[in-house]
Amino acid sequence: MWYAYLLLLFSAFAGRSGSLSAWDECVFMGEEEKNSLYEDGDVVIGGLFPLHYSPVYSHSTYETKPSPNVYNYFSARALRWIQTMTFAVKEINKRRDLLPQLKLGFHIRDSCDDIPVSLRASLLLVNGQPERDPRRTVSPVIIGDAGSGVSMALLRSLGSFHIPLVSYFASCSCLSDQGQFPTFMRTMPSDAFQIRALARLVSYFGWTWVGLIGVESDYAHFAIQLFLQESVQYGVCAAYTHFYPVSLTQAALDELLNVSASSKVIINFSGESEMQGILREVRRWNITGLQWIASEAWATATLLWARFGDLLKGTLGFAIRRADVIPGLKQHLTSLKPSNIYHSAFLTEYWEETFNCRLNGSVNSHFHGISNNLERLPCKGTENLDDVYSPYSDVTQLRVSYNVYKAVYLVAHALQDMNNCKVGQGPFLDSTCADPKNFKPWQVRQIPGYILFLS
Template sequence: MQTMTFAITEINQRSDLLPHLKLGFHIRDSCDDIPVSLRAALLLVNGQPEIGTSVENNQEKNNSYNLGCAAIQSTVSPVIIGDAASGVSMALLRSLGSFHIPLVSYFASCSCLSNQKEFPTFMRSMPSDAFQIRALARLVSYFGWTWVGVIGVESDYARFAIQLFLQESVQYGVCAAYTHFYPVVLSQQALDELLDVIQMSSSKVIINFSGESEMKGILRQVRRRNITGLQWIASEAWATAKSLWETFGDLLAGTLGFAIQRADVIPGLKEHLAGLNYQDRLPCKGTEDLNDVYSSYSDVTQLRVSYNVYKAVYVVAHALQDMSNCVVGQGPFLNGSCADPKNVKPWQLVHYMKGANFSALGERVSFDQNGDPIAYYDLMNWQRMPDGSLHLVKVGFYDASSPSGRSLVINDSVIQWPASRSVCSDSCPQGSRVTRRKGEPICCFDCVPCAEGEVSNTTDSLDCSRCSEDTWPNKARDLCIPKTIEFLSYHELMGIVLCVVSVLGACISLSILVIFFTHKDTPLVRANNMELSFLLLVFLAVCFLVGLLFIGEPSDWLCRIRYPAFGISFALCISCLLAKTAVVLMAFRSTLPGSRVMKWFGPNQQRASVLFGTAVQVIICVVWLLTSPPHANNNTDYSSTIIIECVTGSEAGFWCVLGYIGILACMCFLMAFLARKLPDNFNEAKFITFSMLIFFAVWVTFIPVYVSTAGKYTVAVHIFAILASAFGLLFCIFVPKCYIIIVKPEKNSKKNMMQR
């Protein structure tokens, strides 16, 4: 009220604003009561009281006033500044609507009042709750409070505010643990119901849309029940209510709230307040100097509501100034007419007020199409000073005129906290995803680890993303890392062992070849088909060395060499054995009278049989290479590994090669088995029989193992089968002969050979 009188006095003393007009005012106390407000408003707009200035000293009831401002020549107020309460303002607007009396509120923030169709004459210097609600939703989201309690007094202000908050908070992932309305007059039963809701909830953050009088009753019960650790979020109605601190400071430390914009200073207001004398105020004498004492009345450090009153008065003044500057014929009304500022009509004043655009104490004041000012809030934090007093610290701000991503600015480092977090469910860490709980709010959820092959690199991720074919999740499943490249390498232990064994087998084969060549004139070597033995040893050495082609990183050319080399080398070996077995059978058959068999199976025929047996395998391999050859392939089907492997290209080609070797081996085994008991001290047939049994055992075992293994182990199994079967042939056929040649040379004689 005093700020209004000061502003009017200031305007009347200015020469640059309304130099030909003087403003007067009537003041009525609304008592924050609708019937009282209506009666006072009707007195103002009907011209009572008489010309002059009057103040009804009914200030003890409530600090909310209807403020009227009019030209001093008129007894009718063409504009009302007030009320503070949204509900009272709505009642006044509905009652005064037919008079088109503009109402400028300095503290009514309900977003419902922005409806210009319903309230066309309403304006305010207080931002709409729609902006405060956006700021509150951003605030709780900023601190990760996804589980908050929302309470409010049973009023239009709180109902609309809570409804807006519930709508706005959804897009930020914030859920209301509960919403509860309580009556303006708080009975013990109403307080018990409210406190039961607060205590039963797991939420520690409470947003309260109320005034300070209701807050006192709530805090009194909170203390009685010894509820601690609550993080209060204040609406602008009590965000700077210092009177609460005196009694409940221990419960309110750390409170956060958006307060309406503060004026750093209104020049002259402090002096105006200090210069007032009050009569009939015992025990004061009425002559005290207010400069000598401190009181919240004379504290001008938090000029927020007062600043809104100051701006509201200046809106009227600037509207009248714009009206005075109107040029006849260019006016906004019918036929370009202008309004008479000395006999102003309310509807004319409304037009100019809505177009007001001026600067007040360095701030630009203007209004949108709903009669709302640009919203700006200070984020205040209630902090305890060392002496126990309250320090309202500005820790951020919300500027609705800034881009949405930068509208809220917070300085976390200076905030004092009573509690740190309030969530229904803990955040899902990276590497997991959110799964909703059926029938519960979206803030209540479970965390499920990402499935195999998927990652999430943000907290509270709704979905996990699948890694690309050549990457795989790390252990935490929050990052895709390159898959391990796998192939049988010369640098790993298994590759080294197989390489050494292959070379060793080739060396043993060549060493035996040297021994046989050195003793080529001995009966034992000569009696066992020396030429085929030499060829077999060479081919066995090749078989051992073929195993080396399966080690190392596969490439297309290597894949196209290894399989044909494997098939042809074994075809050579088995063909030689087949020829040797056939020679044994033919030799004994040729001893029968009149037999001419050996004539048809001499050295040339033996060589031809080896070539023929091998030629079939060569043809199979050539057809395979020409139709669908083997090639290198990066196999990404496995979890964390990319297997570089040789694929056969044609499965039929691979199994034909393997099957042909099996056919040769079966023929060799059959002939050797038939010749195993022929009378010869060094009959090779029985050794060939044993070698074929080992050969079959190796390759029959190889097939299921080969099919069931993967990666480098498949290659290792293949090499093992090659080496095992080659060693079986080498040891079964040649080791007994080497034993006689080296250890028992006396048995290597024609006499010993011919005993049977």
């Protein structure tokens, strides 16, 4: 029987241009990926952001081609992070004291907070689609991703090619292991600092019986393990530890709330999307009097407080450092107009979600809360971002956005140091220097200014 499979495999190869030679080059398999933000430059920085999240899982029969992924939510907050990256790149390009002889570009894709999607997007960033668009410059460094688990998966794949990954929100202490992840760095503090603070916080209020829950991920597993080790010295006992799946089914929610009944104080290590599902169920069960302790991943998620403020009263947690202001960012965010966003699926989707209307010639293929985008009435042309509140344009809590901003400048200063290198004093073999317009990804890590950001 095996020879039948061999013949089938040979036929598959032979069916492509009649020979195996077509496989000698890197060719992207699958449908063309068009949803991205791209601006060319001498160096194009890649970006991965969870613009969509909470996937709607469907059962695959493996007999027909799977339908495109569908997600429950669109994150206006993540779009602000994306726009902060484009703002930082454009700001650097205008400066005369930083990379005056070099233009930065960007190539940004949606990671959907989903490992398979992130891996696919990352390979498109570093390989491109040369058979379809040879003009696009590939990215030698990527800013992303937000989640620790996703970042870890990317590192295990891209690390073999020495592609640097600079995360703006991945906090897992496990990522500090430079032996496993030598190409990783971040502008986000390690969880190790947060966990020590949380253990002291619980001890300060005299809470000795605490429930520990977290989404099934490396982030939550390492965080809870660290908390258990750190809290022992304060006499704090874990009432239970419970991990729930990313896709919160009704059965998973029922199990979680039944387990949680044995403690009034609960520390939850998860993201914003998982916490939304939990709080929605807490409200349905009419559970009150819970003392939530937030991890940094959802402590400042304004959407949660807007929807579930009554359930979150008294919640404690530690937020990451906030920037008072990033000059010019607010104007950049609110400068969107239908005339300059119609070509971008990301920006078009945000506009249509915010104003619940449909732009003429819309390239948006996502819709939430409706069965079809055609159900929406056409936009009137009078919509104005200044007339509505959105996490996208809210610059009062620039925490993750500030991390994204710093990540772009991290790369820019590394390139500046590369540009300032003097022949005979460089960090490479025979004291040579790298060309900032044509360097290898691994060479970025050898730049002194860049090494300072390793965590």
